[in-house]
């Protein structure tokens with residue numbers, strides 16, 4: 001009799017919401033699938049350190065799954081898989097469903113750009129017998145985090161004749177790396193008195209790229225000449241070619257397991273490639289699809305989603321309109337019946353910095369994918385604020401698919417804030433809600449996520465695409 005629950009215990013079980021740690025809920029088979037998924041994810045992180053590399057890698061994986069480039073006017077039937085690259089910097093993929101496009105599409109939207117140090121148009125100079133490259137930071141970085149870490153140079157140079165040179169310095173065994181050495185503590189007395197946000201002058205984020213003069217040369221700029229000579233021999237470029245280039249310094253290390261129990265993943269660019277990979281794999285693996293599934297991997301989120309490859313670009317509407325035309329459906333009818341999971345990361349509760357979180361409403365590690373009803377800052381400024389109806393809909397979808405999820409806010413009210421592409425999808429008259437993986441050290445060169453949350457983000461995208 002003592003094992004029988006008392007009345008109040010039965011009522012408590014029925015009424016209270018208990019946020020369980022996902023490790024108490026997953027069986028061995030699910031845990032094995034999680035590990036295998038995370039191995040693929042880490043490989044994706046290593047292959048895709050810029051938006052261009054993410055597009056290339058996603059296309060390679062999509063082609064292996066039977067996706068073909070979409071041509072305007074193409075006749076499509078249920079089950080067909082197509083993609084359109086937007087200038088190599090953003091990617092849209094679709095799997096045509098049974099239902100007509102007038103019933104809307106199921107969208108997964110993530111971004112593939114991450115904070116980094118871009119080279120300035122006139123980057124190369126010599127000072128103190130070093131050759132250096134000047135940078136202009138991209139996205140919301142904490143500048144001190146980019147000092148004294150190994151960096152690689154990734155990107156493209158477009159020559160005057162229109163030919164493209166792919167640059168990837170670092171990443172291969174034996175490759176050199178670049179660095180911006182920090183100030184030694186012995187001479188940092190004055191700098192250490194400054195506020196953290198201003199202690200590092202962004203004009204001093206200059207990459208050391210060489211120190212050896214061109215053999216036998218005389219006069220000034222002998223190291224600069226030697227570096228340009230190296231670049232010319234390897235890539236066929238001259239100093240002028242920097243003017244039509246996109247070259248970015250990104251962290252030189254590969255993704256790895258974190259923790260003695262290997263329960264976490266550490267690496268660069270997890271915001272938001274953790275959700276981009278989840279959306280991509282979810283699209284590949286979805287079964288029983290009724291509606292057309294669309295995945296968009298957007299560029300420029302970290303600087304406001306403007307521009308031709310950002311989520312505000314008409315490129316997305318053009319792609320959906322093209323699909324709609326094939327079925328004689330209007331774009332506006334399709335969009336008003338569509339649903340979008342805006343897949344972006346949120347902040348994970350960090351006990352080292354507990355004061356900035358409302359623990360009751362924060363994302364805790366291993367609770368699964370984190371839904372965010374709203375983002376923004378202050379009084380929800382800049383948020384699309386998903387309706388209660390949309391929250392109710394997604395609860396049902398995720399529960400039915402057995403996905404572990406929770407609801408989270410970024411941090412305490414008025415402490416800060418952030419945005420995602422959600423508002424730009426909602427502005428298109430698409431019901432949208434944010435959902436993603438919670439991250440420790442977001443925007444740092446080394447971000448940390450929980451494997452269980454990464455896996456559940458994938459499962460949530462798959463569930464959305466299976467509607």
Ligand code: MN
Pocket residue numbers: 111271272301344345
């Ligand atoms: Mn993001």
Ligand code: MN
Pocket residue numbers: 271302443
């Ligand atoms: Mn971000």
